[in-house]
Amino acid sequence: MRATLMYGAGDVRVETVPDPKIIEPTDAIVRATRACICGSDLHPYHSMPGSEQGTPMGHELIGVVEEIGTAVTTVKPGDFVIVPFAFSDNTCAFCREGFQTACTHGGFYGSLEIPGLQAELSRIPQADGTLVAVPGIDERSELLPSLLALSDVYLTGHHAAFMAHVEPGKTVTVVGDGAVGLSAVLASRQLGAECIILMGRHTARTDLGREWGATDVVAERGEEGIAKVLELTGGEGSHVVLEAVGHMPAYEQSFGVVRVGGVISRVGVPQYERAPIGFGSLFGKNITLTGGPAPVRAYLETAVQQVLAGEIDPGRVFDRTLGIEQAPEGYAAMDARDALKVMLAF
């Protein structure tokens, strides 16, 4: 089968690799209908050291179950399924508390044992706990982009808003106009926020943000951007800040605009370990910092119903569709910001 591998920064190749096989009785094999490239895939695209072996990429997928292990009972061959970006048993203590990304039997894709999902076939561990079947959907459905968006990007934006307790009456500022930032706007609107400030400077993106509920767009960055948000909030700052980037300047912008007693919720994977949290940044103003890898599985059934009912259209973040063979071009386009988010068709 064909699969996408990264051999180092900027070096993505599509190659023929052996088909995956069922290893554990709890596994399933899924044949890809659509996969996509994530903003977080751009971090290794910038910094991965060169290697002989290559890393199998991708963690967002919708497709059709091809084969199941002997222990799998909730999906069967032929089922159309959504594959969340992390696998989980959905029964351990952490899963039951809604944190499936920390499942004691769970994990992430992209290793040699559990390869990435930008591939024609994928082995999904813990299939019963991980996969969500969507009856009545096939490869011709117009809803494919929005269902694919539920495997990570939209529900990552939702997680940011959910952890921050977004609700009517709270001003929300979203830092970052990438696909996750825009999803955070849509999710905040769904949770009832009426005042949503989007910090971003790519007009095509912020225009989608406005359609999805952003009431103000701040193109400025750093001190100037902070001053603008403070002006928009009567000098008091934003109750909630959703940080959808992961770089230090985005975090600094976040504690610059957050209101006394407010919340910063991060879903951009931090590209730093240490950061300011003392009296001058978080503590003095009683700021709450929250967020982490989104437990997509916890939110998936509800979101599927919202997509099927036409209440949300998160698939609009995909502005380019390429065949799997063109995956390298897709990475380059996202890196150059020519494309917001690239969908891969099989």
Next chain:
Amino acid sequence: MRATLMYGAGDVRVETVPDPKIIEPTDAIVRATRACICGSDLHPYHSMPGSEQGTPMGHELIGVVEEIGTAVTTVKPGDFVIVPFAFSDNTCAFCREGFQTACTHGGFYGSLEIPGLQAELSRIPQADGTLVAVPGIDERSELLPSLLALSDVYLTGHHAAFMAHVEPGKTVTVVGDGAVGLSAVLASRQLGAECIILMGRHTARTDLGREWGATDVVAERGEEGIAKVLELTGGEGSHVVLEAVGHMPAYEQSFGVVRVGGVISRVGVPQYERAPIGFGSLFGKNITLTGGPAPVRAYLETAVQQVLAGEIDPGRVFDRTLGIEQAPEGYAAMDARDALKVMLAF
């Protein structure tokens, strides 16, 4: 009048200074009944650079109103009052949201304009918003220690627990067996926590912690202490960690013992600005970090009623009472850990 000043690390003196006067019409002058020494006073006691002038110390006080400005309406001379450690108008947007320590017209004691409260007489700005009168109390009341504890220490412990949403069913770990840590134990019990692990190694203190609701005491520190708490929580960690110290090792201990999806609530004033918050510490496990300077004023009326009704006895943190002239001895005793918390009588 007599007042306590610090002239540098380890150099505390009691001196005669001019009596304070009403400056703003919103001021009141309060005559001290009891004041006390705070764990946070020990930070400058270790590190303050020497000066000619001296810094007027103290921020916890109960006493009797001596004089009021022309605009003051809620207290009158002769009223017995509790003085929270920060003053606030109690009407601005941040006060109304329960964050009086960030009041737009508020502030802290200990400058030359607004001297510290370890003094016979103190000028209290924003008296209407700050002071809470307690009818029926006089200088002979047995409740003086517990009422004094409401000016900071107990309600700082309560703030930690409140911000962390402590409730029945959640395991709480308290890092630090100082007066704030012990108060956090008592407050967590009040909020319904049934399993409270106290990390501390001073038996006299942890014994009071047990009386107040600690179900386990972990004397070990660092990796060993973390392992012990994980063992006590079935390897899963503590839903809530209340950090009542402020030094980096206490913070590191906190993210070592917190459960996936759990909360670290800090009320020990951080003696650092930058700290780990990336994937390996907070983000990967979806940890929430919260806390800050306690808005004592927000919680004061309720807590006064609890003290008057005999439901809580937070004054037990005071294990030594000295006259104001012996304040330097009080600092030394707390610094040497001979005393848990020193009350000053006038």
